[in-house]
Amino acid sequence: MKKWRISNLYLALVFIVLYLPIFYLIFYSFNVGDTMDHFSGFSWRHYATLLSDSRMISIVLNTLIIALLSSLIATIVGTMGALGIYSAKKATVKNGLLSLNNVLMVSPDVIIGASFLIFFTFLGFSLGFGSVLLSHIAFSIPIVVLMVLPKINELPKTMVDAAYDLGASSWQTLTKVILPAITPGIFAGYFMAFTYSLDDFAVTFFVTGNGFSTLSVEIYSRARQGVDLEVNALSTLMFIVSLLLVVGYYLLGRYNQNRRLQRVKAAEAKINQ
Amino acid sequence: MADNVIEFKKVNKSFDETRVLNEIDFEIEAGKFYTLLGPSGCGKTTILRLIAGFADVTSGDILFEGQRVNGLPANERQVNTVFQDYALFPHLNVFENVAFGLEIRKLKKNEIKIKVDEALKLVHLSGYGRREIAELSGGQQQRVAIARAIVNEPKVLLLDEPLSALDHKLRKEMQGELRDLQRRLGITFIFVTHDQEEALAMSDQIFVMNAGKILQSGSPVDIYDEPINHFVADFIGESNIIPGKMRQDYIVNFDGQDFECVDAGMKPNEPVEVVIRPEDLDIAPIDTGQVNVTVDTQLFRGVDYQITAHDAMNNEWKINSIHPTKIGQTVALAFDPEDIHIMRYGETEDDFDARLETYD
Known part of the structure; x- marks a missing residue:
């Protein structure tokens, strides 16, 4: 117990502060009553309401579709953009492009949202699914570029030379060497864009319309009339899903590592025979 | 071709x-x-x-x-x-x-x-x-x-x-x-x-x-x-490079003495550089070789001893010998005419090859 220090206490405190509100929310999702003032008994009542609330379910689906589609398209565009920045010959061009990308990354969502609203109304573009999707793609692209570019920069220059040396064309070099080597970065970019899209409020709030809504906007508008415990139930379900994803990711990583170790041992045993 | x-x-x-x-x-x-x-x-x-x-x-x-x-x-x-x-x-x-x-x-x-x-x-x-x-x-x-x-x-x-x-x-x-x-x-x-x-x-x-x-x-x-110049002689292996003068064909002067060598084709009294590899030098008792030197350092390298020494004209000598000496001791260095290689200043590879052709 020598390791017990003040730093551990601090860490525990930080985690409690971070997780307590979530568990508070989860706890009251099982309340019989309609408020979070006091717990009057256990029930699945709010979960039942949630599942029969077809408006809420369709909004969940909308949100997922927007997130999946926008991050997919942003990943494709962003990866091509990162490749473009990488292959820029002049340092000034490279840095210029990267700066333009980073400005979008750090500028506040409110400004991006407002400017998209002005842009869409100027073009006469009707607000709804299309406008939300386009703006989500737009703010996800810089994220993908930022996740993919370091992976490309990590590639040894000689690896590309080696591909040409072995007879590959530019296209074959891209598809058989560069893309497979930066796949982890592409996946990271995709998931990053996905989570950004899932919980975006500010941009969506500006550019949505026509009765189209996403989760964050819907929860916000409901919360203005006092939080309904149905929202608690929904949050609980989403928390559990993300927990399962994290655990699944961890287990998958461990499984792959074990399998690789076993393969090495098997190969070594075979060679040593 | x-x-x-x-x-x-x-x-x-x-x-x-x-x-x-x-x-x-x-x-x-x-x-x-x-x-x-x-x-x-x-x-x-x-x-x-x-x-x-x-x-x-x-x-x-x-x-x-x-x-x-x-x-x-x-x-x-x-x-x-x-x-x-x-x-x-x-x-x-x-x-x-x-x-x-x-x-x-x-x-x-x-x-x-x-x-x-x-x-x-x-x-x-x-x-x-x-x-x-x-x-x-x-x-x-x-x-x-x-x-x-x-x-x-x-x-x-x-x-x-x-x-x-x-x-x-x-x-x-x-x-x-x-x-x-x-x-x-x-x-x-x-x-x-x-x-x-x-x-x-x-x-x-x-x-x-x-x-x-x-x-x-x-x-x-x-x-x-037969390195062509100072750079090559120095880069490939270790060498002693000493400035000298070509008296006539097959006679070179360095360290204040004339030595017999196997190189020719230079102008009389042309300034040259003389290369002698450290492993071509044999250590002999004082006054029984060509040059007397005083040992400065000695390093055991496993295969041999790496010795540095200086002569009366203060030229540095590197010697690789399988027999140890003592630091501060004066010994003689013995070498043969074949161990001496002469390099001209600024000679191109073509001229170098052509010159070797004339007496090889």
Whole structure:
């Protein structure tokens, strides 16, 4: 117990502060009553309401579709953009492009949202699914570029030379060497864009319309009339899903590592025979 | 002439304002082991990149089997490269790495399997096909890189300091194996290194380079025994270089004395540099040799003692001897006329070769 220090206490405190509100929310999702003032008994009542609330379910689906589609398209565009920045010959061009990308990354969502609203109304573009999707793609692209570019920069220059040396064309070099080597970065970019899209409020709030809504906007508008415990139930379900994803990711990583170790041992045993 | 696989004709290469290759001319014959030797930044890797097609000449011509290949992209050249950092594909396993070039050429599956297995066997990696690259040691990765190149049966194999990342023992081992591999495959190897020992041990022919120029080319023995100038003498092996004067043919004056030597063809009283290799000097009792020196330092190196000493004219002498002496002791150095090699200042390789012809 020598390791017990003040730093551990601090860490525990930080985690409690971070997780307590979530568990508070989860706890009251099982309340019989309609408020979070006091717990009057256990029930699945709010979960039942949630599942029969077809408006809420369709909004969940909308949100997922927007997130999946926008991050997919942003990943494709962003990866091509990162490749473009990488292959820029002049340092000034490279840095210029990267700066333009980073400005979008750090500028506040409110400004991006407002400017998209002005842009869409100027073009006469009707607000709804299309406008939300386009703006989500737009703010996800810089994220993908930022996740993919370091992976490309990590590639040894000689690896590309080696591909040409072995007879590959530019296209074959891209598809058989560069893309497979930066796949982890592409996946990271995709998931990053996905989570950004899932919980975006500010941009969506500006550019949505026509009765189209996403989760964050819907929860916000409901919360203005006092939080309904149905929202608690929904949050609980989403928390559990993300927990399962994290655990699944961890287990998958461990499984792959074990399998690789076993393969090495098997190969070594075979060679040593 | 028909036997030349590669020819460089007045090749110049500049990056921005800096000229890295200066009027390079050479011929590479088929089936030999060549080494480009020089300090880092001398342009040796640039020559390799020009042959491979990763870079283009600023002026001059590169011929491959008599055909001009300037501007031909790397993927259409019949050469393959082993890179300094191996440049293996981390997402592919050993078999897939070696098979890469064959798959690009769309060979049949079973044909690829036969060739890859054969290549892995050549580099002593049979049974490693399913391993991931990250699971291999440096030496094994090196072998995979060689297998990946030779499996394509190139006319010329380019090796860019491939052994520099290996430890001393492994490097020695790989030197032998590479030499052996070259003899068995019979293809031309062009090997780039800054390690003179490596160059001497492996090559049929060495090009010594400095500052974008080829200073001297020849067999390892020629270059070691008859270096053309101060740089080559100093770079290849250890040497004592002493300023002197050529009295007449076969008589050189240095250290205040006349010595008999085996070089000729200079003007009378022409200033020259005299090279004597440390291992050609024998230590003898005082006044029984050609020069008396006083020992300054002595270092035991396992095979021999490395001794430094100075003579009456304050010239430094390096001596490698299997017999120890004492620091501060005065001894004589004994050497024969054949141990003395004379270098003229600023002599070109052509003039040097022509002069040797006259009395060899």
